[in-house]
Amino acid sequence: GMMFKRVMMIFWALAGLLAIGLYAGQLNDPDLIWGYMTKQLLGPGFIGIMMIGVLAANMSSLDVQSVSLAALFVHQVYKPLFPHKSEEHYLFVSRIIIFLTIFGGIGMALYVKNLLELFKYFISMPAIFGAAIWLGFMWRRLSKTAVTIQIFVSFLIIVIIPNVFSSWDATRSYAPFLKQTQERQIVVETKALRADVEAGLAQHAGERITKTRMVPPYPLFFDRITREDPADPNSRLLGVGRFNAELWVLSWFGIDFSGFNKAQLEATRFAFDAIFPLLCLIVLSYFSKPASRKTLDYFFAKVHTPIQPTPEEDKRKVEENAAHMHHFESRKLFPKTHWELHKPMKMDYIGFFGTWALVGLIILLLWLVVNIGA
Template sequence: MRIFGLSVLDVGIILLYLAVILWLGRRSQRRTKDTGDFYIAGRRLGKFYQFFLNFGHATNADQAVAVAREVYRQGIGGMWIQYLVLFLTPFYWFTSAFYRRARQVTLGDFYSERFRSKFLGGSFAVFTLVMAVIGGGVGFMVAGKTVEALTPKPAELYTVAETHSVEMFREYQALKQKLDLGLTVADKARYDELNDRFKKGELRSFISHIDPLVVYLVYGVIVAVYTMMGGFIAAAFTDVIQGFLIVIFSVMLIPLALNQIGGFAGLHARVPDFMFNLFGSVTTSEYAWYTILAMVLANLVSIIASAPMMQTASAARDENAARFGMIAGMFFKRFLMIFWALAGLLAVGLFKGQLHDPDLIWGYMTLHLLFPGAVGLMLAGILAANMSTLSAASVTYSALFIRNLYQPFVSPKSERHLLFIGRIVIAVTLAGGIGAALFVGNLLDLFKYFISMPAVFGASIWLGFIWRRLTRWAVIIQIFVCFGIYAVIPNVFQSWDWAKSNAAFLRETRPRVVRLVTEALQEDVDAGRARAAGEKIVKPYAIEPTAVFYEKVVRVRPEDPDSPRIGIGRFEAEVWVLSWLGIDFTRFTKAQLVATRFFFDALFPFVLLFLLSRLTRPLPKSELDSFFAKVHTPVQPIPADDERAVEEARAQPEKFLRRKLWPRSNWEVMKPGRADILGFGGTWVLVGVIILLLWLMVTIR
C-alpha cells in the first residue's frame, strides 16, 4: 500500500518524528515562565545546546538543495553559492563575542542603544521581519519540492496539458544536447521557443500528486505549534534531535549513488572534467574565483546582521559558550556540505537532463536511490533541517517585534500579554513564509537576494561595534539609499511594464562558442570522438547570451520569433548604477556580472557611511564611553558578577585606552590577546583542512 507514492513505513517514520517534536515542544512549555525564558532561554544555555542551536539554525535543507542544484548546473564550482560561508567562519570568533557582550536580546536593541534611536531599532525590526517572510519561504519551498519529487504521478493520469508540458521538456533536452555541435535553422528556432518556455517555467519533467500548498500548510502548522509552546527553549531541545537527523539526510544518498555509478572512477567517466574544477571555470561557470571573492565580501558584511545569530549568542551562559557553539556548529556544517556537493556531482552522472527544475534534484535522487523506510528517514531529516531553522528564527522575529516595535510604543504590559502577542507574531511570520514560497520561482533567486539584502544593515553594525565616529544620521541615510538600490528598484523594475520592455534594459552578453580541452566521457567514446574515456579531446562549448540587467530576457510569445522581448526576474540595480559610468557590460561574462553586483553590495554601504559620518555629528562622548566600556568587558557567568563588572568599566572607561590598537583614534579595536590569536588563527587552519578535503573529493578516482 502506498500513500501518494510513499510507503506506509515512510509515512509512519515521518509521523513519529512529528509527534516527538510536538511532545518536546509541550515539555519545554513548562519551563517557559516569562519573555526572558521565551526569547533567550534565561541566558543559561551552555556549550552543548549552543552547538546544536547554531548547527541547527545554520543548517537548512534548502542549503543542501541549493548546493546540489548549483553543482548539478555548474559543476563543483557551483557549490560556492553556499560554500563561500567557509571563509566567513573565522570571523564568528569576533561576532559571537560582540553579540554576547552587547548584553541585549535583539539587534534592534543594539541600534537603539548604540545610536540612541528607537527609529533605527524599529527600522531594523521591520526590515528583518520582511526578510523573515522571504527566508521562511526558502524552508517551505524545499520541503514542498522534495515531497513533490517523491510523489510523481503516473503518466497515464496526466491531463492533456500536463502531457504536452512533459513532452516539450523531453524535446527541449534532446535539442539542448545537440546545441554544442550546431543545430539546423528549424531546430534552432524550435530550441529558442522551447528555451523561452523553459525560462518561463512552462516545461516540466514530471507531474506530482501533491500540491505544494498542502505541504506548506501542514509543515507550517507543526512548526508554529511547538515553537509557540516553548519558544527558544523548545528550539534548543528539538535542535538536538534534529541535528542527528540532519547528519543522516546529508550522507545517506552518497554510498548508494556511488555504488550505482561505479565509484569515483565511474563518476569521472560520466561527468565532464571541467565540472570538477574546484573554483569554477572562468569560461563555463557563473562562479569564477573573483565571483566567489565578491560573494564572500558581500556575505562578510551581511553575517553580522543575522538577527537569529544575535539571539542565539545572547542565550549563552557566557561568551566562551557562545564562541564555542557558533564556531563548532558552523564548522560541522561546513564538513557536511562536502557531502552535499558530492551529491550534486553524482546527480550529474546519474540524472543529467532528466529534470525541468534543478531544485528537485535532492528529492529525485531520494526517490530513485533509497528504499522504503530510508525515504521516510530522509524526509524526516529534511523536515528537521528546516524546522530547526524556522523555529529559532521565528522566535527571533517575535522578539524583534515585541522589543523594538511593540513595547516602545505601547503602555507597559504584563509578561503574559507580551508572550501572547509574541506567539501570534510567530504564526504570522510563518504564514508569510508560505506566501513567499508560493510567489518565488526558485531557490537560487532567494539565495542571491539574501546575500546582498542584509548588507543594508551589516555595514553599520560592523562599524557600530568598532568605530566611534559613526553617526546616527549617516546610518539612517545609508540605509535608505542602499535599501532603494538593493530592494526597491529591483522589485519595482521587475514588475513595471515600462522597465521590463525598455530596450536599454534588455541587453544581453554576446554569445560565444569556445573550445575546451577536456577528458572524454563514455558518451564521447560512443559517438566516435575518442578511443577511450579519459582521453584528452577538444570539444566545442556554446555559451549562450545572458541578460545584463535582468535575470533573464525572454520573448512574450515563445512560439513567435518576432515577438517582443521582456526582462523577467530580479532587476540588477547595482549593475545599472555602475553602467552610468559608461561601462559596457555586454562584454562581460556571467561570472563577471555576478561579481560586479556583489562587489558593489559589499563596498558601497561603507563608502556612504564614511562620507556621511564626516558630515554629521556623533553621539556625546559620555554615551559612547558607556557603550564601548560594556562591549570591551568580558561576560561573567554569574549575572550579579557581570553587572558589577560592567558598572566598574563604565566608571573607568579610560582604562581601555592602553588595550586599544590605535589608542588616540576613533577606532575601538583591541589588541589581540593570546586567545584571539589562537582562536582566530586556529579557525583558518580548519578552513584549510576543509578545502583539502574538498580537493581530495574532486581528485580521487
C-alpha cells in the same frame, strides 16, 4: 559545534564519489545527481524515510528561528515602542509574530518561483542592516542619520527597484535596459559523456577532451530577455526576472559591462551589495552628527569590558571603564582615532589560528576521502 557540522560535508562528498562511480557520464548537470540517486537506489518506503528526515531537520530549525525572531522583534522593536505592558501582552505579540513568520514563509514559497533567486536575496539582504551593525562596533563616528539614510537607500536599490522595475511594462521594454553582453567563443576542457563517445569525440566516457563553445549574449540588467509573443519574431523584446539595479547604478559611472560574462556580472552585483552600504555609512557619517560622547563611552566600555561574575559587579565595572576610557587607548590599533579596533591578545591568537587549524583538518579529511582509491 559549527566545526562538527562541517564534518558532515565529508559524508556529502562520499555521496558524490558514489555517484561518480555509479553514474559517470550519464548526467551533464551535477545538481541532478541527488534526485537521480534517490530514484535509482531507494525504494518507495526508503524514499519516504529520507523525505521525513529532511522535513524533520528543517522543521526543527524553522521553529527555533521563528521563536528567536519573535523574541528579537518584541524585545528590540515592540517593547521600546510600547513599554510597561504585561508579560502576557508581550507573549501574545510574540505568538502573533511566530504565526506571521511561519505563514509568511509559506506565502513566500508559493509566490517565489525561482529558489536560486530567493537564495541570492538572502545573501544580499543581511548587508543592508549588517553593515551598520558591524561598523557600529568598530567606529565611533557612525551616526544615526547615516544609518537611517543608508538603510533606506540600500533597501531601495537592493529590494524595491528590482521588484518594481521587473513588474513595470515600461521598464521591461525600455531599450537601454535590454542591453546584453557580447557573444564570445571559448574553448573548454571537460570530461567526455556517452554522447561524446557516440559522436566519435572520445574513446570512452570520462576521457579529457576539448570543446569549442559559443557563449551567447547575456542580459545586463535582467535575468533573461524574451519576445513578448514567442511565436512572433517581430514582437517587442521584454526583460524577464530580477532587475539588477546594482549594475544599473554602476553604469551611471561609465562602467561598461558588455565584456563581462554571467559569473562576473553576478560577482559585481554581490560586491556592490557588500561594499556600497559601508561606503554610504562612512561618507554620510562625516556629514552628520554622531551620538554623544557619554553614550559612546558607555557603549564601548560595555563592549570592551569582560563579563563579570555577577550583574551588579558587571554594571559597576562597565561604569568604571566608561568614566576612564583613556585606559583603553594603549590597546587600540589606531590610538586617538574614532576606530575601536583593539590589538589582538593571546586568546585572540589562539582562537583565530586554532579555528584555521580545524578548518585545515577538515579540508584534509575531505581531500583524503575524495582521493580514496585514486
